[in-house]
Amino acid sequence: MSVTVISAKCTGCETCVSTCPFGAIEMRDGAAFITEACTMCGACVEACEFKAIERSEEAAGPAADLSAYKGVWVFAEQHKGEISSVALELIGEGRKLADKKKTVLAAVFMGHGIKGKAQDLIAYGADRVYVADDPALKDFNDDTYAAVLTGLARQHKPEIILAGATAIGRSFFPKVASTLYTGLTADCTVLDIDIESGHLHQTRPAFGGNIMATIVTPNHRPQMATVRHKVMKPAQRNDSRTGEIIEVKFTPAGDLRTRVIKTIEELGETVNICEADIIVAGGRGLGSAKNFQLVEELAKALGGAVAATRGAVDEGWIPYAHQVGQTGKTVCPKLYIACGISGAIQHVAGMQSSEVIVAVNKDPEAPIFNVATYGIVGDIHEVLPIMIKKIREMRGTA
Amino acid sequence: MNIIVLVKQVPDTSEVKINRETNTLIRDGVPSIINPFDMFAIEEALRLREKHGGKVTAITMGPPQAAESLKEAVSLGVDDVVLLSDRAFAGADTWATSYALSQGIRKIGEYDLIIAGKQAIDGDTAQVGPETADMLGIPFVAYIRKIEQIAGNRMTAERLMDEGYDVVETSLPALITVVKEINQPRLPSLKGKMKAKSLKVTTWNAADIKADDSKCGLKGSPTKVVRIFPPVPRGQREVLTGTMEDQITTAVRKLKEQALI
Numbered sequence: 238m239s240v241t242v243i244s245a246k247c248t249g250c251e252t253c254v255s256t257c258p259f260g261a262i263e264m265r266d267g268a269a270f271i272t273e274a275c276t277m278c279g280a281c282v283e284a285c286e287f288k289a290i291e292r293s294e295e296a297a298g299p300a301a302d303l304s305a306y307k308g309v310w311v312f313a314e315q316h317k318g319e320i321s322s323v324a325l326e327l328i329g330e331g332r333k334l335a336d337k338k339k340t341v342l343a344a345v346f347m348g349h350g351i352k353g354k355a356q357d358l359i360a361y362g363a364d365r366v367y368v369a370d371d372p373a374l375k376d377f378n379d380d381t382y383a384a385v386l387t388g389l390a391r392q393h394k395p396e397i398i399l400a401g402a403t404a405i406g407r408s409f410f411p412k413v414a415s416t417l418y419t420g421l422t423a424d425c426t427v428l429d430i431d432i433e434s435g436h437l438h439q440t441r442p443a444f445g446g447n448i449m450a451t452i453v454t455p456n457h458r459p460q461m462a463t464v465r466h467k468v469m470k471p472a473q474r475n476d477s478r479t480g481e482i483i484e485v486k487f488t489p490a491g492d493l494r495t496r497v498i499k500t501i502e503e504l505g506e507t508v509n510i511c512e513a514d515i516i517v518a519g520g521r522g523l524g525s526a527k528n529f530q531l532v533e534e535l536a537k538a539l540g541g542a543v544a545a546t547r548g549a550v551d552e553g554w555i556p557y558a559h560q561v562g563q564t565g566k567t568v569c570p571k572l573y574i575a576c577g578i579s580g581a582i583q584h585v586a587g588m589q590s591s592e593v594i595v596a597v598n599k600d601p602e603a604p605i606f607n608v609a610t611y612g613i614v615g616d617i618h619e620v621l622p623i624m625i626k627k628i629r630e631m632r633g634t635a
Numbered sequence: 636m637n638i639i640v641l642v643k644q645v646p647d648t649s650e651v652k653i654n655r656e657t658n659t660l661i662r663d664g665v666p667s668i669i670n671p672f673d674m675f676a677i678e679e680a681l682r683l684r685e686k687h688g689g690k691v692t693a694i695t696m697g698p699p700q701a702a703e704s705l706k707e708a709v710s711l712g713v714d715d716v717v718l719l720s721d722r723a724f725a726g727a728d729t730w731a732t733s734y735a736l737s738q739g740i741r742k743i744g745e746y747d748l749i750i751a752g753k754q755a756i757d758g759d760t761a762q763v764g765p766e767t768a769d770m771l772g773i774p775f776v777a778y779i780r781k782i783e784q785i786a787g788n789r790m791t792a793e794r795l796m797d798e799g800y801d802v803v804e805t806s807l808p809a810l811i812t813v814v815k816e817i818n819q820p821r822l823p824s825l826k827g828k829m830k831a832k833s834l835k836v837t838t839w840n841a842a843d844i845k846a847d848d849s850k851c852g853l854k855g856s857p858t859k860v861v862r863i864f865p866p867v868p869r870g871q872r873e874v875l876t877g878t879m880e881d882q883i884t885t886a887v888r889k890l891k892e893q894a895l896i
Binding site: 275279379405409424438448456494495497500511558560581583589619620627 | 646648649665671672698722725726728729730733756757758759760761762764765766768769770774775776777778780791795796797798799800801802803804805806809814815816853856857858859860861862863864865866869870871872873874875879880882883884885886887889890891893895896
């Protein structure tokens with residue numbers, strides 16, 4: 238595949254230069270020139286009004302027999318035996334893809350002492366559950382988790398495998414994709430399947446959310462993706478559903494190279510900000526650790542989680558695990574209340590896909606108002622106490 | 636101990652602006668920087684060298700101008716650098732990038748630890764670290780926020796997870812990725828800057844690292860980007876009016892109406 242400029246058609250308008258997300262087009266002798274930074278994404282082909290840029294598609298890669306791969310799989314993550322909410326979202330999304338492709342949906346479920354929960358995955362929509370229940374799978378370990386999934390995928394050849402874009406999913410899925418020599422797309426927010434080709438169209442944000450990219454794995458199977466929390470709708474439970482539970486024997490090959498010595502839970506149940514429906518976040522505008530408590534109070538009144546900008550974390554008002562943004566976590570709750578946050582692009586990248594954003598800032602020009610559904614211009618120290626009071630009243634009378 | 640650091644040169648995405656009329660990225664004058672997470676990887680490698688002795692080598696794959704990032708790494712104190720650069724590497728996805736890096740690392744030879752940033756801020760995939768580890772056949776541990784101890788060929792470290800952290804022990808050599816919490820990167824030293832200035836960056840092409848052409852660049856990449864487009868702009872935006880009390884009342888009412896609270 239290559240992208241080329243037909244110089245006779247190029248008018249030198251430079252539209253492609255500004256369109257290229259990779260800065261790979263320069264003007265040379267009045268015409269566009271594609272440099273080696275080109276990733277052949279084709280953004281310029283679409284942008285050129287004069288059809289002066291072409292992308293030639295050649296059949297690349299091994300012509301694997303893709304038809305041998307069937308079925309949609311989801312990795313059903315669990316913590317201490319409890320099925321994660323992201324697993325239910327994946328079952329919901331996987332069900333849709335499987336139905337569209339008229340194929341089966343299977344869940345891969347691993348851990349220790351979890352067998353009893355496999356039926357729940359069927360109630361939520363899986364047709365089949367592969368359960369690997371073994372003491373060696375009690376803690377998350379890249380080697381053992383990848384070994385189980387790689388082995389199953391080699392044996393049963395699914396066409397698609399999805400995981401949540403969680404700490405666990407994003408850690409061990411790449412190992413599986415590497416071993417199977419297949420494509421993996423991280424942190425997808427939209428998935429769709431092309432019935433004819435069977436290609437999974439995987440759409441994800443890049444460049445800190447400034448652009449969206451749709452990615453396919455045309456010649457390799459399985460097609461693997463991790464999916465962002467909270468974006469897909471969770472499956473509904475239906476206890477009348479039936480399905481097949483297949484127990485998978487897992488024997489670790491020799492001594493484990495890595496092992497978890499202990500697990501420390503620093504955050505309460507409601508504080509895993511990636512899973513929260515409501516997040517109240519504070520920035521440097523709060524001014525002090527004491528004022529930051531207002532954010533915590535509001536979160537408590539709403540039953541939400543507390544998040545922070547890098548600035549607030551750097552001040553030491555709250556641990557790094559709560560940081561949202563480019564060097565922290567990406568969240569997409571239903572409601573995000575930004576308090577004393579100016580809206581630097583690094584922060585916005587981590588929260589702009591929230592459903593509703595409320596911003597409180599005393600500066601009406603603060604960039605946070607560009608992404609806020611509702612903006613309140615006012616001093617955070619006055620606004621928050623009133624808001625907390627109103628919400629408590631509302632909750633009390635509701 | 637010999638440490639290898641994986642480095643990526645990225646556009647400073649915090650400087651990238653959007654042209655609101657055409658919805659495209661404005662990249663004019665956007666500087667290239669070392670991926671911020673890789674700065675923590677470099678710092679950790681330097682600290683380990685200070686403690687245990689040995690050598691730190693930084694490696695990157697990219698176009699010739701990526702040599703600038705390696706020079707910056709030298710100015711920070713890295714001993715040796717390698718640039719993997721070849722037209723054959725162009726258009727590589729994470730699989731093909733990891734393949735080239737793993738071949739380059741094999742050519743470097745002996746190492747005890749490989750450190751990379753958690754992810755790069757342009758692609759945000761977090762996949763090159765674990766895929767490279769897999770191709771080298773060494774253990775991988777992600778999101779390290781603290782290295783507690785290295786003794787013999789075992790390392791104990793804290794791994795940041797969604798709900799807390801794990802204390803993990805791994806055998807060495809291993810590949811780890813690090814998060815911001817692990818350290819505070821130093822600034823370049825004058826001596827380092829001088830060294831970087833006169834440095835001739837070692838550059839290896841596909842043949843130098845015995846890379847199989849069919850596994851390099853676009854040709855070797857299982858994934859293909861088929862479309863790039865601007866994100867859908869956020870829906871209706873409203874700056875509330877009235878007294879502060881009114882604004883808050885309206886906001887709370889609207890959230891209640893939408894069953895958000």
